[in-house]
Amino acid sequence: MEVKTKQQGIKVVADVLDIIGGKWRGPILSYICDKPRRFNELKSILGRITSATLSKELRYLEELRMIERVEIRTETSSAYEYRMSQHGKSIKTLIQHVVEWGLQHRRVVLEEEIIP
Amino acid sequence: MEVKTKQQGIKVVADVLDIIGGKWRGPILSYICDKPRRFNELKSILGRITSATLSKELRYLEELRMIERVEIRTETSSAYEYRMSQHGKSIKTLIQHVVEWGLQHRRVVLEEEIIP
């Protein structure tokens, strides 16, 4: 499968940005990437997010097959955790590319501000 | 310059997504990447964008040093065009990575829908 038209390429980019974009989805993925996380754990790491928003974002990422919600059971109790899907893990490389470019961009913009 | 903390990494990603995200900035960059474009040219290629929005987005991308607004003069007349800055051109590679991942993502999601 390849990109055949400009329109299609633009659409593919928009779809990807929809996954990692927005105020919370990047950070959420980033924390779940490190290790599986529970709802309230995410909520407290993220700080200012509300339950409603976190819940909505998690369900959306699940629907996109980026993460999975799994029940974890011990003898005495059970709980849920969110973890990256096999496919979801592959976004880590992409994000590394984004970070690299971002750092380069920052250097360029800072330079131009200092030496105008 | 490297990423030292998770917070910083998240910030870098957010900054990059702010550049290529939103409804129009990706498409605008994409068309200017191909070749320098004039205001009304962009407006008509993009289709449903208003002058106000296009103008705002272009000024923002200029401020970010991604594009440059340059006057082009012939003997008889003058006009303006928008072109990628030297630095801005480097985003092309990043976008290629995004497209590649996006295509892979699409394959995964389609597969799972067909074979549940």
Add this chain to the structure above:
DNA sequence: TGTTTAGGTATGAAAAAAGATACCTAGTAA
């Protein structure tokens, strides 16, 4: 048995992004 905790949902308000519409200015063309 009553209370706390995990993991949420429901509803409406506020803020941010995008759109519609009207208008402006400088240059050129007729």
Add this chain to the structure above:
DNA sequence: TTACTAGGTATCTTTTTTCATACCTAAACA
């Protein structure tokens, strides 16, 4: 001289996102 075109700006409305607040259920705890 009048009208047209390029390249916008100004203002207000609509839509989309995010936030605040209150509430709910099931399980575990004391």
